[in-house]
Amino acid sequence: MKIAIVGAGAAGLMAAITAAERGVKADLYEQSPEVGRKILASGNGRCNISNTSLSSDDYFGRHPTFVDTALKTFDFPAFSRFCESIGLLLRTLPDGRTYPLSNEAKSVHGAMKRQALHLGVGVHPQKRVERIERRGGGFRLFDGQGGEDYDRVLVSTGLAAAPQLGGNTDGLTFAKALGHSVIEPWPALVGLHLKEAWPARMSGVKIDAEATLYIDGKRGETFGGDLLFTKYGVSGFAILDASIEASRAIASGRRVTIGVNLLPIFPRQSLVKRLEKLAQRNAFFTVLDILQGVLPYKISKTLLEVLKIPLERKGSELTPKNFRAIASQIAEWRFEVTETHGYKHAEVAGGGVSCREVDAKTMASKIVPGLYFAGEVLDIVGKRGGYNLHFAWASGYLAGIAMVKR
Ligand SMILES: Cc1cc2nc3c(=O)[nH]c(=O)nc-3n(C[C@H](O)[C@H](O)[C@H](O)COP(=O)(O)OP(=O)(O)OC[C@H]3O[C@@H](n4cnc5c(N)ncnc54)[C@H](O)[C@@H]3O)c2cc1C
16 A cells, blocks of 8 residues: 655644554655644744644534544544653643643654654655646656655645745645635634724734624624734734634625724723723823723823824813713724735635545545545634644544555
């Protein structure tokens, strides 16, 4: 049995190791000079490798049954045992996010590469597969220097996010040419550009906030976490999670706005009372002084400018209507999203090979016998928190087992 794996990221490396552990040595093709470059870059160099709490709720809700089936077979304990077997110990934070004990992505990269080489996987860096053709009952792979025949092929080429780390859409080209349907990709886990100029004035300020998504005016999910104002718009964890759906909606021409709650710990009514109390107790406070007691300076100043309330006005001179307007703006400041910060800055891409045409237990194509898909190239995208890497490990593992079965 001769098998090829196209793309040596998390999914491809896991599939190669799994197959080799069962006695079949795969050829692993990688276009870059180094395997697993996204593993090295992940989690800001610390690699949020997985999460103890895994379910389809943590993934963009297109294929819940597919995701749950894959996660059930290769769950967190199974992954943890695998890591230990290759000498990689893990550390889990109270919220479930899991990192290598070393806190360095290099450890993950090193352990996967070492294990693949130790098991005799044929690692071929700087070999970009250009075409996959069906030949007889198998396949011929073309890498620019000639063709090589294989019985089974796994496409684990990832998607278009982070082109500087090898992100591309080759996998979708292969899938389409072999008869598969694909959902056109969109950048995800990425900052959002806003129509308003205000965010630029608050650039560099990070707060604990909530962002609620509105698509064509319809209220959607609310995402909590930190929110960072930037020169182009907004980023931060709350926005990255919201971006999966926001980006897809923009790509399909829909109108996207976000409502930012700058102080989610206070309900709007109690906020009005608090601000009024602060003004009553300190008659000499300006309205800017009052706001600076609860929010960062740049935000306080910009918010008052938006509401056209003079910064130096005494708090005691504010009307109940002014207080209600300030509290409303704090509780839901609306911004219109124009575009995302683009693939270069995206951690992942949504869309990919349609999961309807792939078996969730084996990652085998339901259309082409002997063809498999794993990792981000499939139409699965997870939130932040280790979910994307876990899906890559799990689907790579399932493909690795299935590919060596006679
Ligand atoms: C900056 C950054 C930080 C991230 N942090 C995290 C994190 O902390 N936790 C988390 O869960 N996820 C994180 N992610 C997402 C995660 O890294 C990916 O979802 C995951 O690596 C996908 O694995 P994959 O194997 O499917 O694809 P990839 O890792 O993209 O691997 C695909 C490989 O295929 C190669 N390739 C492509 N085309 C060809 C071809 N034609 N021939 C040969 N080789 C080819 C590519 O060069 C690449 O090496 C992060 C991503 C980025 C960019």
